[in-house]
Amino acid sequence: MSLLSTKALVKYFGDTHAVDRVDFTVTQGELLALIGSNGAGKTTLVNLISGLLRADSGQIHFQGTDVTHQSIHERIAEGIARSFQLVNLFDQLSTLDNIALSIFSREGKTRRLFALADHDSAVQDEAMAVLRQFGLEGKARMVAGGLSQGERKLLDVAVAYALRPKLLFLDEPTSGVSTREKAPIMDIITSIVRSGRITAVIIEHDMDVVFKYSDRIVVMHEGAVLADGTPDQIRTNDQVAMTLLGTHV
Amino acid sequence: MIPVPPRRVLVYTIPIALLLFVLPFVVAPYQVALLTYGLTFAIAALGFNLLLGYTGLLSFGHSAYFGMGAYGVAFIVKYFKISSMEAFILGGIVAATAVAALFGFVCVRYTRIFFGILTLALSQVIWSLAFKFFWVTGGTDGLRVPTPSLLGVGMAPGQDKMAFLAHRYYYYVLVIFLVGVAVMWVIVHSPFGKALQAIRDNETRAEFVGVQVRRYRYMAFLVSGVYTGLAGALWVPLNGLTTPDILHWTFSGKIVFFTVLGGFQTFFGPIIGAVVFNYLETYAVGHTVYWQLVLGVVLVFLVLALPGGIVGTAGRVLDRLRKAA
Numbered sequence: 001m002s003l004l005s006t007k008a009l010v011k012y013f014g015d016t017h018a019v020d021r022v023d024f025t026v027t028q029g030e031l032l033a034l035i036g037s038n039g040a041g042k043t044t045l046v047n048l049i050s051g052l053l054r055a056d057s058g059q060i061h062f063q064g065t066d067v068t069h070q071s072i073h074e075r076i077a078e079g080i081a082r083s084f085q086l087v088n089l090f091d092q093l094s095t096l097d098n099i100a101l102s103i104f105s106r107e108g109k110t111r112r113l114f115a116l117a118d119h120d121s122a123v124q125d126e127a128m129a130v131l132r133q134f135g136l137e138g139k140a141r142m143v144a145g146g147l148s149q150g151e152r153k154l155l156d157v158a159v160a161y162a163l164r165p166k167l168l169f170l171d172e173p174t175s176g177v178s179t180r181e182k183a184p185i186m187d188i189i190t191s192i193v194r195s196g197r198i199t200a201v202i203i204e205h206d207m208d209v210v211f212k213y214s215d216r217i218v219v220m221h222e223g224a225v226l227a228d229g230t231p232d233q234i235r236t237n238d239q240v241a242m243t244l245l246g247t248h249v
Numbered sequence: 250m251i252p253v254p255p256r257r258v259l260v261y262t263i264p265i266a267l268l269l270f271v272l273p274f275v276v277a278p279y280q281v282a283l284l285t286y287g288l289t290f291a292i293a294a295l296g297f298n299l300l301l302g303y304t305g306l307l308s309f310g311h312s313a314y315f316g317m318g319a320y321g322v323a324f325i326v327k328y329f330k331i332s333s334m335e336a337f338i339l340g341g342i343v344a345a346t347a348v349a350a351l352f353g354f355v356c357v358r359y360t361r362i363f364f365g366i367l368t369l370a371l372s373q374v375i376w377s378l379a380f381k382f383f384w385v386t387g388g389t390d391g392l393r394v395p396t397p398s399l400l401g402v403g404m405a406p407g408q409d410k411m412a413f414l415a416h417r418y419y420y421y422v423l424v425i426f427l428v429g430v431a432v433m434w435v436i437v438h439s440p441f442g443k444a445l446q447a448i449r450d451n452e453t454r455a456e457f458v459g460v461q462v463r464r465y466r467y468m469a470f471l472v473s474g475v476y477t478g479l480a481g482a483l484w485v486p487l488n489g490l491t492t493p494d495i496l497h498w499t500f501s502g503k504i505v506f507f508t509v510l511g512g513f514q515t516f517f518g519p520i521i522g523a524v525v526f527n528y529l530e531t532y533a534v535g536h537t538v539y540w541q542l543v544l545g546v547v548l549v550f551l552v553l554a555l556p557g558g559i560v561g562t563a564g565r566v567l568d569r570l571r572k573a574a
Contacts, residue, residue, distance in 0.1 A: 050457070076459045088457070090450040093443065101447050104440040105459035113441045113472075114432075120440070159458060 003028045003167055003199050004049065004080075009058035011044055018044040020223035021058070026167060026201055031193060033214035034203045037244060041223040042203045043085060046169045050082045051075045062167070076105075079166030085175055085203070087152045089159065091145030095136055098144050098155060099127040102162035127162065133192050134158045150181040157189055161196070168193065170202045174209060182206065186213055211235065219244070258434070269423055278415030282487065283531060285419045287524035288426045289484040294507040294519035295433050296476025301505075302513040303437055304469045305449030306360065310352065310368030311504045313375045314345040314474040316496035318481020320379065321345065323392035323491050334397040334421065338482050345478020346471065348375065353470035357463050360452070369498050376496035391492030394485045414487060422483050429476065430520065436472065437516060445469050477504075506544070509551060512558025521560050 004026040011019040019041045026032055034042045047053040049060055051072035060068045067075050090098050103123045104110045118124065131137045134154045139147060144155060157173055173189055174182040190213050193200045204210050210217060210231070217234040219227040227233075227240050234240055273281050293315055300306045321344030322337040329336075352371045356364055379386045386392065396404050396413060399421050404413045436442050444465050447455040456462055485491050494500065503526070511522020529547065533540035555562045 052453075052457075072456045073459045073461055076457070082457060084454070088451055088454040090447045090454065092450050093446055097443055101440075101443050101460075102458045104443065110440045110444040110460060110465075113436050113439050113468075115440065116435060116438050117440045117443050118438065159454070163458065 001028045002026070003063060005061050006045075006049065007059045007061070009045070009048060009060065010056045011041075011048055011053060012056055017223040019048060019055075022220075022223070022225055024218065024225060026199060027216075029197060029199055030215045031190065031199075031213060032201045033210040033217045034201055034220065035205070035207075035210055035217060035244070036220035036226070039222075040220040042220050043171060044223075045220070046082060046171055046201070046203060050080060050169060076163060076165075080169075081160040081163045081165035081167070082169035083156045083160045083171055083173060085171040087149075087156045087176075089144040089152060089155060092143060094141055095131065095144050095147065095155060096124070096127050096140040098159050099130050099162045100124060102159050103127055103130075106163050130158055130162050134161075134188060150177045150185060153177055153185060154188065161192065161198070165198060168198050168200045170200060172203055172205065174204070174206060182209060262430075266427060270420075273416050273419055278411050281415035281419050282411060283527065284524065285414065285422050285487055286484070287527040288422050289480045289487065290504075290507055290523035290527055291480075291520040292426055292429050292483065293477045293480035293504055294511070294523040295429060296473040296480070297504045298508050298513055298519040299433065299437070299445070299469055299473045299476070301508060302515075302519070303442060303449060304445045304466060306357075306466065306469075307365045307505070308356075308368040308473075309365045309498060309501045309505065310356075310370075310372030311473075311477050312496050312498060312500035313352065313368075313372035314349050314477035315481040315484070315500065315504070316375065316379070316491070316493075317344040317348045318342065318478035318483075319394075319485040319488075319491040319495055320386065320392070320481075321478070322482050322485045323387075323394050326394055327392060332395050332397045332403075333401070334399050334486065337394075337397055337486065338425075338479065341482025341485075342475055342478050345474050345481065349471055349474020349478070353467050353474065357466040357470055369501065372496065372501060373498055376493055376498070379493040379496050386493070389492060391490050393490050394488075396489075397486050418486065425479070425483065429479070433476070434516065441465070441468070506548060508558075509548070510558055512561030512564075514557060515560040515564065518558045518560035522558060525559065 002025045006022055006024045009019055009022045009024070022045060024045065034045070036042050044053065048055050051070065055068060059066060062078050062080060065078065067078060090101065100117060100123050103126050104117065128137060128140060131140055136151060136154060136158065139151060144152065147155060153173055157170060160168055170189065174185055177185060186209055202214065214231060217229060217231055218225060219234060219240050221243050226243060227237050229237065272284065293311065297308065297311050300308050318341035321341040325331050325336055325340040352368065355371070356367050359367055380388060396410055399417055444455065444460045447458070447460060448462050448465060452462055507523040507526050508519040509522065510526050511520065512518030530540070530544060533543040537543065551558065557565060
């Protein structure tokens with residue numbers, strides 16, 4: 001069952017066709033990888049779907065609803081969340097508060113002026129549980145700006161996860177971390193996503209990560225979808241190999 | 250800003266509050282009156298810092314809300330012949346909130362230098378109106394405000410005004426100040442306060458956790474305007490007169506100075522900064538014609554040597570001493 005679909009989605013930046021009539025679908029429950037070389041249009045596509053950018057034309061449907069013209073917070077309310085390629089955190093807030101804010105927001109509590117945030121035990125307990133899932137409970141009271149790059153990447157995903165999304169976009173969750181840290185980070189993220197039955201789209205450059213963790217792979221090239229298939233189909237796709245690696249299979 | 254547990258805050262604040270209550274019995278009335286000025290400025294600085302320290306917006310237009318608080322009081326006296334302090338507060342807050350609501354609607358669409366310049370420009374509009382519409386505002390002569398009745402009780406016949414200001418009025422301001430501090434403490438530690446800090450740290454991410462950035466900025470702007478208007482309403486009976494000077498952008502600069510002096514990255518910094526600045530300015534004016542130079546040197550020293558302000562620097566020193574021990 002299709003959870004999200006885009007129809008002839010277009011975004012141009014001047015003469016650059018960043019996203020050019022893209023039809024893209026995400027099926028309920030899958031872990032999809034979106035790959036492509038730099039400038040292929042992956043992040044622009046995610047920016048369009050998440051609401052950071054407005055499409056020039058085309059449509060985005062989520063669970064049957066046209067969300068093309070919805071604001072970011074309306075899309076979040078629908079169940080679309082994302083993390084960022086460059087870590088986007090609230091650096092002067094504690095790690096726990098970063099998560100708690102997502103929960104307050106999800107529950108519509110951020111408009112409360114006259115209640116102490118720390119005294120909402122239900123939110124604090126849930127925030128701590130999320131940190132525990134991501135292995136960050138020991139850093140709960142530390143300011144987010146003081147975490148290591150790997151921890152920041154995990155927290156970035158955890159902030160989006162705490163919104164309890166139906167569809168989670170993970171923009172290069174292992175970029176900027178050491179090779180040794182990549183597998184543990186991806187293990188944590190994928191196990192949480194799968195156990196939470198969250199549909200996820202991972203944008204990733206590391207092919208080992210892509211082939212190991214994804215159910216389906218969509219390859220983008222010059223703003224268009226080049227190939228779409230299972231990891232085995234993509235691995236043996238001659239056109240993909242030529243485009244991404246410059247060699248034949 | 251690393252949150253400080255409420256219990257630890259109470260350990261520091263309760264003795265200070267008690268000291269403030271006994272102060273009129275141990276210091277001269279003039280000193281108490283000076284402190285009353287400091288407390289009114291502190292309320293304005295608290296409101297201002299909700300925008301700067303917690304939301305990341307530097308306003309150069311807070312003179313407008315302070316001034317509207319003061320002129321709101323003066324208009325109540327002029328047009329309704331009322332001299333009740335409670336009516337003054339209500340009128341001051343309503344006037345300041347109305348202007349903050351209008352200015353905020355325009356300003357929160359912008360950030361950084363654009364926000365600062367826009368707030369400055371709009372506040373100058375209010376200043377020029379007060380300056381030119383002299384038949385309403387009294388122009389440069391300003392408007393006089395009599396000593397008000399407090400909770401329905403006026404000044405006793407023949408009572409010295411200084412004694413009234415340094416005793417009954419001081420306690421009146423002190424109680425409002427303490428309530429104002431407590432309410433602001435709750436606001437900045439509420440989910441709303443956390444959302445503001447999230448906007449300050451990372452506007453884009455705040456949007457992506459569902460915080461409607463513009464709406465929250467507007468709410469912060471209004472709360473900030475209410476506090477600053479309240480400060481203006483409490484200040485004008487002390488001064489006995491309001492003139493366009495307090496609407497001028499240089500007064501906004503003073504509010505920025507209070508906050509930088511005390512430390513905008515701490516909750517109590519702006520309060521300390523406002524009180525210290527008031528003493529500093531009063532004594533500098535009393536001792537030298539070059540008082541502006543003195544204040545300028547202090548500001549330069551602060552920016553270069555103590556960017557954390559008085560409270561921020563003191564906190565850092567205490568942390569180091571604690572770690573060394």
